[in-house]
Amino acid sequence: MGELLGRVVSVNVGLPRTVEWQGRSWTSAIWKEPVDGPIGFEGEYLAGDAVADPKVHGRRDKAVYAYAREDYAWWATELPDTDFHPGLFGENLTTEGIDLAAAVIGERWQVGGAVLEVAQPRFPCAKLGMRMGDASFRQRFDKARRSGSYFRVVDPGPIGAGDEVVRLAPPPEHGITIGDVVAARFDAPAEVMERILALDIATDNMRQVARLGLERLQKA
Numbered sequence: 001m002g003e004l005l006g007r008v009v010s011v012n013v014g015l016p017r018t019v020e021w022q023g024r025s026w027t028s029a030i031w032k033e034p035v036d037g038p039i040g041f042e043g044e045y046l047a048g049d050a051v052a053d054p055k056v057h058g059r060r061d062k063a064v065y066a067y068a069r070e071d072y073a074w075w076a077t078e079l080p081d082t083d084f085h086p087g088l089f090g091e092n093l094t095t096e097g098i099d100l101a102a103a104v105i106g107e108r109w110q111v112g113g114a115v116l117e118v119a120q121p122r123f124p125c126a127k128l129g130m131r132m133g134d135a136s137f138r139q140r141f142d143k144a145r146r147s148g149s150y151f152r153v154v155d156p157g158p159i160g161a162g163d164e165v166v167r168l169a170p171p172p173e174h175g176i177t178i179g180d181v182v183a184a185r186f187d188a189p190a191e192v193m194e195r196i197l198a199l200d201i202a203t204d205n206m207r208q209v210a211r212l213g214l215e216r217l218q219k220a
Contacts, residue, residue: 002110002166006097009069010034010161012087013049021130027052028127032087038112038160044153046092060152061119061203067091067148068100074146082132090131091148095165100149101179104171106201111165113157120203121147121178123185142185149178174199181206184213193217 012032018025029052039047044063051058072084072094086094093111103118124142129135141147176199180192196202196210 002168005109005165005167006095007165008093008111008159008161008163009096010086010094011039011046011159012092012094013039013046014087014090015048015050016052019130022135026127026130028130029057030090030127030131032090032092034086034161038158038163040158041114041153041156046159049092056125061205062150063153064093064116064151065091065122065148066093066095066100066151068098068146069094069096071100071146071148075144078144088131089128089148093159098165101146101177101182103149103178105174105176105178105181105199105206107171108154108168109151109165110168112159112163114153114159115155115157115168116151117154118178119150119152120206121149121182123147123205123209145179145182145186147178147182181209184209188213190214190217 012034014029014032016027016029017031018027029050032049035048041047044060045051045058046064067089072088076082076084105118105120108115108117124138126135126138128141129138174195176192176195180188181196184193184196193210193213196206199206
C-alpha cells in the first residue's frame, strides 16, 4: 500500500502575467492561487497552470513544484511581517507533514490520483526576488536550504487539497536526497558530488551543481 508521508494542503495554479519591476518588464507565472476541488492535468502541467519561459522553467523535470507548510512556518519566524501563504513561492502543491529535503531523487509518490517522481530541488532565479519585492531574496532563499522539490509526472490524475501523499515503494538505493543536491552548492563532500554525477536520472542542473562543487573543492 505504500508509506503515508503527509498530505496536500493546497493546489495552486497560475498563468503568466507581465509586471514592471526595477525599471523593466517581467513576464512570469510565479503568481499561483489555490483552487477549489481536485484538478487534473493538461499535458505535463496541472489544468490552469503554465510557465512563461519553458527554456528554464517547467517541462518534464519541473512539471510540478511542491513546497512545505513547515518551511513556510520557518520563513514566518525569519520575516514576521510577511504573509506566507500557499502559492507564494510559486509552488503547485503546498504540503504538510513531509520533509521535502529528505525526499530521494527518483522516488515515486501517489498524490491524489497522480503518480509523481522526485526530480530535483529548486534553484531560484531572479523572479523569486521579483515576487517577494526584494532582489536579494533569491540569495536568502538559497542560503536557507529550504528549496522545495520539483516532480516529474509519471501518471497524471486529479489532485486536490486534503489528498494523501504516499510513497509507493522504498526509496532508490543511491540515497541522494533533495537536501544532498542543495548541499552540493555549499559544503557537501566530494563523495556526494560524485554520487550525483553517477545518477542516470540526474538532471542537467544537478550535474552542473555537482561539477561546480567538485571544482570548488579542488580549488580550496
